Amino acid sequence: MAEAAPKLDTAPLLAVRDLEGWYGESHVLHGINLDVAQGEVVTLLGRNGAGKTTTLKAIMGILAKRKGSVTLNGRELIGLPSRDIARAGIALCPEERAIFSSLSVEENLMLPPRVKPGGLSVEQIFEMFPNLKERLSSQGTKLSGGEQQMLAIGRILRTGANLLLLDEPTEGLAPVIVQQIGATIAMLKQQGFTIVLVEQNFHFAASVADRHYVIELGKVIDTIPNAELEENIEKLHAYLGV
Amino acid sequence: MFELLGIAPQALFGQLLLGLINGSFYAMLSLGLAVIFGLLNIINFTHGAQYMMGAFVAWMLLTYFGLSYWWALVLVPVIVGASGIVIERLMISRLYHLDHLYGLLLTFGLALIIQGLFRNQYGVSGMPYSIPPELQGGTNLGFMFLPNYRAWVVVASVVVCFGTWFLIEKTRLGAYLRAATENPTMVGAFGINVPRLITLTYGFGVGLAALAGVLAAPIYSVNPNMGADLIIIVFAVVVIGGMGSIMGAILTGFGLGLVEGLARVFYPEGSAVVIFVIMAIVLLIKPAGLFGRTA
Amino acid sequence: MTDQTMSGAPVNEKTRQPLRVPVLHMGIFAALLIFFLAAPFFLYPVFLMKVLCFALFACAFNLLLGYGGLLSFGHAAFFGGASYISAHAAKMWGFTPELAVLLGTGAAAVLGLVIGSLAIRRQGIYFAMVTLAFAQMVFFFSLQAPFTGGEDGIQAVPRNLLFGLFDIRHDRAFYFFVLAICFGGVLLIYRIIHSPFGQVLKAIRENEQRSISLGYQVNRYKLAVFVISATLAGTAGATKALVFQLASLTDVHWTMSGEVVLMALLGGIHTIFGPIAGAALIVAMQNYFAGFGAWVTVLQGAIFVIAVLLFREGIVGVIGKWLKKPL
Amino acid sequence: IDIRIGVLNDRSGIYADLSGEGSVIAARMAIEDFGAADKGINVEILSADHQNRPDVASTIARQWYDNDNVDVIADVPTSSAAIAVHEITREKNRVFIVSGAASSDLTGTMCSPNTAHWTYDTWALANGTGSAMVQEGFDSWYFLTADYAFGHALEADTSAVVEASGGEVLGTVRHPFPGQDFSSFLLQAQASGAKVIGLANAGGDTVNAIKQASEFGITQAGQALAGLLIFITDVDALGLNDAQGLVLTEAFYWDLNDETREWSERFEAQRGAKPTMVHAGVYSGVLHYLKAVEHAGSKDAELVMAAMRELPIEDPVMGGGELRIDGRKTHDMYLFRVKSPDESSGPWDYYEHLATIPAETAFRPLEDGGCELVN
Amino acid sequence: MSDTDVILSAKGMTKQFAGFMAVKDVNLDVKRGSIHAMIGPNGAGKTTCFNLLTKFLQPTAGSISFNGKDITTMAASDIARLGMVRSFQISAVFPKLTVLENVRVALQRRRGGNFDFWRSQRVLNQFDEEAMRRVEEVGLTDFAGELAGELSYGRKRALEFATTLALEPELLLLDEPMAGMAQEDIERISALIKRISANRTILMVEHNLSVVADLSDKITVLARGQVLAEGDYETVSNDPRVIEAYIGVGHG
């Protein structure tokens, strides 16, 4: 199974080894292995229920039962509560966005505490997402879906976390907004953020990622560098059942 | 002399003022209840018992340790709040993943236990607790004699209520709390210690009840049943205000105190039901309560 | 209990299996009936009658909670309200027992209709609070209304001739009258749960929005079950008033609403027989621990806490789990 | 003869202090003082808590009579509970000695040949406080009445006495029961300008009302407060600071004479507190009951009740008196004023004796009660 | 267009939430027998429109008619009785009822009142046969006795269709039936929708443009609560306003 983890030139920022995870009694992750280098964008692809979201949750420490190893810069994170993992510099933008309806847009944006130096300033965030600036005082969940997604991404950029876990940031969004988010991811990569992206929409994934992990039944079954995507497209279609 | 429905306006002012004073207690108790409900989604049936504990602990501090009212004002919310924290850690925290009704049932059981224990220990005749010397006496306002202590109760309650409102609605800490209510997992994933936050919130709500108990001790009979009947009225206040709405609880608390005050003058027999009648009307017209958000 | 002839219908293995459960239930009902028929000859009949009345009350309450998904914290209003009406009718108007019970039951139905039509507009905790508030209004009314005797209640309620013919003043004779009412009531509740109406209720409890989208007028069903529950709670209260020859404020006080919740919870709210067991236990406890004074409340509170924390399925629920059969 | 006495009262609620375990002690003292063992009468005491609930009281009473062969039930505070026991006692033909309950209906419209109402009743309290205060010049009254049957009865009884004694009733305000805050009602009472504010309520309501009257300076401003149903335990709970000046009627006070002091000391040694009039009544009632059993040589309810009426009543605690045909037991009643903290010499030194109401006039005249046993 | 052609029609439909216009003066005509799609950017008011049409929300202004009958002020449950049934975005089954019972709940509605609490539920056995047929239709025969809550997502979806179809609705409203589905499921459900559309009308909200292109006869594009464009896929997808507001320049 270790063969699924590719050799990287430098020591990986995030290394996941034999990660297993459960929901109550049901065993969902069966040994995930990932390596992500500083400044990379990798995606996790896979069918519904393959365990992509669960992988991100397990890394973030919000899956109640998990085992294996997750290291960030060599520091073991498994066993820590999620608040300590957050403080180590990882941030999750969840599938359902989790915008708080009892908080204003501004409060939502300012909610996550700074965990490290080096986060973006509020000004920089507004530059990236001008829509947010106009709607600062309105209720968080009154924003449109796309704006909520921007808010969800924006608020974790402030914290200084440099490893971002983005779970289907394009789901349910209008195509026009999907393009906007693609541009944002490219910009973040430029600024030195490391990103793990879960996607259904693999056209989109291809346009932003360096590398793709394919997950099936809770295991990584293949790794495809973006550069070699063309050659592997048939294989990928088979994996995804397209 | 100008009379309104047979009542001199001066007397009416007096009665309104008294209503406001009672409203202070409603406001403070329903505030604590609303804080706990709003942030933990638990209907805290133990609230009345905790109010009673507040008064009793004040009495104990005085009787066993000779600590005065002013000490009680500071210490009691902390002590009773701490007992609330223990309850939250040991029991309530196990119920968050269940239907909220279980929280209601658990706290109902706890209220029975606490009240029963105090009854066994101290009987029900009540304990004497005097107004602190600094606040004895009163001021003649022309239309009524206002005991200094009652004036103090209103001031203290207004300060506490609006302080709490500010804390929850306007500060960063409050934002954490509100966010944690909606989605504790996510807030934890931002690096915040949510269980501690929730525990402290419960402690805080209980502390508010205890503080109301201390304020009540010098003017109401300090006995194990003092909270049992009040709690139902306070529930009604919270329902009218809109459950979970902090401002709703405060304003409705004071407002209903006033309404009840009027009822005591014009229709004293009905003054106990007037709150429930208002509740029925409000629910007919605005099912979510006066200040509640519709789900 | 055999499968009705459904000519040619493809009956799946799995759909046939639950048919055995009714047989089990009928067996339990029969056993209960035999027990209660024999019991007055070796147990104190007044105690047994109290158990029966509360068993019906708890079952009626649980019809709403366990099968309608609605926690009422104001069921004392129906129980107590009906007990006042039937006591008054028997004492002041000389109603025969069956008419007095009927009148109390009817009054509870009307009260249930009034309170229910307001309360069902809200759900969950809100519903509980609203029913509590209305029950509180009924309490204050009972305290002040001239015919209820305030604190004293209506005392020395006579047990008139049954149907104007039979003398049932003696406890043991009266017992069989009470047994008939309460047992009949519980059987009716059982039938309601397993009726087409019960099936719709179950669907509503499971997914209200979906039921609406299928065209069910959800609020009417909720109101109907509320009224039925209130009505049968009223039957229990009206009967109890004749048993103890007394209607008092205790029966309308909110602690009575709490007590019936405790009975259902302790026995198991998703069971048929749980409330009966819960009622029997609580009544026995109150009777035999009466000497412990305030410790009775402490004990009740402790049972509440333990039931919520450790066995939410209740006694019968736990047994049912062992047997892998719904009880 | 084997006798079983059931002491049924409030062990945990509002009347636990004034009856409760103390009544059991008082009953036991009566048995010892009577010397039952020496006289071949074997007496056993049962006790239970009725939680001030008529339904509980009736359940226990039935069970005692049906299953436990109890011959006499004693005490039973709370009128509703007492009425329940009263009815069942009549039905089962046993004996009921009421000490704790107040309702004068027990010997009026509801009277029964099986019940002896021993210590006090609403009429006696109203009469004692009402007439004595009017005689002292407190002739205009305003009532604070608990809004339920009991409060109304107390108010009606007292108004009648006040008016009969030449005073006048200026008004009344009915407060919800139970109440918490009475200040609004007190202000209405104050505004009426009446000389006396009569508290036609009981228990926690009375205590709260008195506490708040003191807070609003009502007594300092010259109005008097009259408690129509208040016991020494309530005064103890309030503290003299708040209770001072209150006028009330009782059937017993520990510090009346040497005999009461001696008895009370014995009681206090077991109970840890001075006895109330309810305790005294239980003692006196049980003692007299045992004398009657001895006299009749039987525990048959009819014979014993007859003997109780026939024998003169005399004991060190409540003095002399008689048991009337309607079930009313008569004795002297006393009017007291609560001392100020300065006047009191220590714990339980609470009352200043104002007047004694002789047994003949202390209770409702036989013919006024509407009891059908009186012909 | 004649009335018989239009099964559902909304005129000037408007919904205002506390000062915010979610749906503004929308006119909509759904042709009988067609598959009509509603698309639009997030927050355009699509779900709100659905809620208005099925009376889960009350419009602030405007009128709605179904089969020529004004239903503007009717209750949600009555709408379903008229033959206009909606599905929900998240699995809307009765989790603690078996698959067969789920379908039976829909069939049972034909009995009328169903308030007969004194009757045994065995009277419902009359529906078993038909329910079984419905279950078979969506390929769930093997699961008929299973609790619905224990089914996988795709099968829950299928069950929901079976339940909905049991009511034999004339008009079916589907809210994002493909949301969160993987490619293979999308194809299966598309086929199912196509099959059931044979003799009824379907109105659906969907973000997946290829599904929309594949299935729909007509498309209404909503933006900011208003109708932006209307027509077949060809027309709509080439409309520059739609491209700007919804599709984006980089698409396909």
Ligand SMILES: Nc1ncnc2c1ncn2[C@@H]1O[C@H](COP(=O)(O)OP(=O)(O)OP(=O)(O)O)[C@@H](O)[C@H]1O
């Ligand atoms: N809360 C839960 N409880 C139990 N099982 C769950 C839960 N959440 C997910 N699962 C199961 O875990 C498996 C993996 O789910 P996960 O959400 O990680 O899939 P995914 O790859 O993110 O799929 P999707 O593309 O649908 O988001 C699935 O089989 C799913 O049914």
Ligand SMILES: Nc1ncnc2c1ncn2[C@@H]1O[C@H](COP(=O)(O)OP(=O)(O)OP(=O)(O)O)[C@@H](O)[C@H]1O
């Ligand atoms: N109950 C409500 N109160 C206030 N505003 C609401 C309410 N429901 C919806 N809205 C607002 O109405 C607008 C339209 O919402 P709607 O859910 O109809 O959008 P949609 O077109 O379905 O979007 P999406 O494609 O993201 O699901 C949004 O801006 C939303 O915030």
Ligand SMILES: [Mg+2]
């Ligand atoms: Mg996922």
Ligand SMILES: [Mg+2]
């Ligand atoms: Mg939508």
